[in-house]
């Protein structure tokens with residue numbers, strides 16, 4: 001493959017802001033990063049030049065669910081499972097790449113696991129996907145599709161959101177369920193340790209799982225070198241989750257001072273999901289999930305100020321939470337949480353890669369790393385919202401290959 005030379009007016013990653021950058025890419029790796037005058041562009045290089053544009057590392061979303069659904073209230077999805085699978089693999093993957101998102105974590109659902117396999121095999125084009133497969137939940141918990149008969153949920157019929165909870169109660173069953181997930185080659189384990197924002201029978205403050213059950217799951221996952229991510233909101237469930245050895249808390253926006261201190265001490269990473277609440281609040285201000293809205297931004301600021309590693313996550317599921325919408329999360333970090341655009345971009349790139357555990361290979365634009373990057377015809381430091389304009393995202397490279405090019 002010819003060397004690519006990418007020339008822009010600015011480069012921003014979590015480590016630097018570089019004016020007039022030139023980035024050389026050979027095959028799937030970044031081979032040199034410099035500026036006009038201090039870098040030799042090989043004679044036969046393919047030149048990709050766009051002045052007034054900014055280069056960023058590929059964007060990261062650490063909380064999506066490939067449901068393949070376009071329904072807005074998908075409690076009981078009527079669309080066929082097979083059709084949704086095709087939609088997830090062909091359209092939802094494209095929507096992510098089109099928005100400059102080159103790495104995602106699918107935090108629960110078999111469809112995400114199948115799409116990951118199809119992308120890895122080169123059957124479809126998509127972002128890098130780390131998939132959790134079925135997420136583990138106690139009976140009656142947030143991962144139990146409570147509107148369906150229990151027997152259907154236990155059988156794992158794919159009628160729900162496509163998130164496909166695996167019910168597991170008690171230490172032996174939690175251990176077995178974790179091993180089942182590992183057997184199906186998941187990249188990490190997702191568990192539900194507290195109620196849900198919009199749950200019918202288990203409000204978000206309810207702790208789900210005992211610390212012993214959580215320890216049983218994390219013990220096995222860590223033996224296999226896999227991280228565990230837990231869904232929870234309130235202090236008691238966060239306390240059990242973190243003491244139980246969980247690596248990543250998602251949501252977590254009701255943490256109090258004590259649990260923030262605990263997360264800091266244990267090095268727990270956190271993936272808040274603000275944009276889902278922003279959209280619910282916009283569309284259905286009377287809904288239960290909307291009750292979380294008022295405190296979410298001040299609480300997330302506390303988490304950031306405590307020095308925790310925060311990463312972007314959206315809880316995108318399709319429908320009213322369209323794929324490729326994680327750039328709204330960046331706007332909320334700036335406009336509502338009060339961070340600088342540079343801080344928000346670091347959260348949306350390198351921090352997400354840290355949560356995925358791939359910071360030695362991705363997350364910044366440095367020599368030797370894989371070439372995942374985005375060229376946008378604007379400056380997100382001036383206006384973070386520009387990232388939401390897909391037409392301004394002109395060029396997206398994943399693993400050295402152009403997956404979007406409208407230059």
Ligand SMILES: [Zn+2]
Pocket residue numbers: 063065107315
């Ligand atoms: Zn989720």
